[in-house]
Amino acid sequence: MTFDQIRTFLWVARLGGFRRASERLNLSQPAVSTRIANLEQELRVTLFERGPGTLVLTKQGTLLLTYAEQMLFVEEEIKQHVANPSEAEGLFRIGASETVAQAWLPAFLQAFSGTYPRVNIDLTVDISGNLRSGLLNRQLDLAFLMGPISEFTVKNIALPRFDLHWYKSTNNSQTDLARIPVISYARQTRPYQELISELSHRIGPQVRVYSSASLSASLRMIAAGMAVGPYPRTLARDLLRTNEIEEFDPGFTPQPLEFTASYLGEPRSYLSETGAEMGREVALKWAVEQED
Incomplete structure (x- = not known):
């Protein structure tokens, strides 16, 4: 029985499958299967009940998992306090x-x-x-x-x-959020949801809010005068340096990220x-x- 076999067993048990364990350990799936088979053969027990698309620990497997977690804990302690990084x-x-x-x-x-x-x-x-x-x-x-x-x-x-600041194009004087679209983070993010809530409360249902997962593309849209929006200053620094965008105050600032x-x-x-x-x-x- 080797430590590599125990580590492999733990990750198969934790992740519920040989494929995911192989990805986590950066090994081939046959190598993971071989380690588990050799471990079972040496211990003379079955560690997993295998079914169509399922992998369940046996009673012996559950017991071994307890010991495996203790062994991995000690290994991590040694790596952190003794080993050369x-x-x-x-x-x-x-x-x-x-x-x-x-x-x-x-x-x-x-x-x-x-x-x-x-x-x-x-x-x-x-x-x-x-x-x-x-x-x-x-x-x-x-x-x-x-x-x-x-x-x-x-x-x-x-x-x-990250504090947020409002930006607009230096070539566009329009800052009325009821008239110009606002662009924000991707739709499924917290900044987008919080901004939608605040703008709906302040301006009403007529407000237009765009969303984008690409922050650099969003700031380019602001520089082009297509929208305005609140972003961290670090993301805007290049466009600020070239004087393509500038900060403005629409009367409120979203919560920091x-x-x-x-x-x-x-x-x-x-x-x-x-x-x-x-x-x-x-x-x-x-x-x-x-x-x-």
């Missing part, structure tokens, strides 16, 4: 919202790669709702998203917020824990630099 290996899957991606994410990736040079990074940039699903489905190890995620299995570390570094607490992952803390440190440093 530069020797860590494997695949680390990071998800980030576009707001973070255009702000301090490059600095984080540089810091993370410098600390863990042998760890391969798989990066996903998406809306926070999809990142949340990816984290809960164990398709991501760490997510920088609009949070927190209210699930007992998830650990959330608060990150610096709250972000968290979120990861699953079980099974414990020292890369997720240290990555989340590193993300907070990088984001705080970036926020201070923006104020200078």
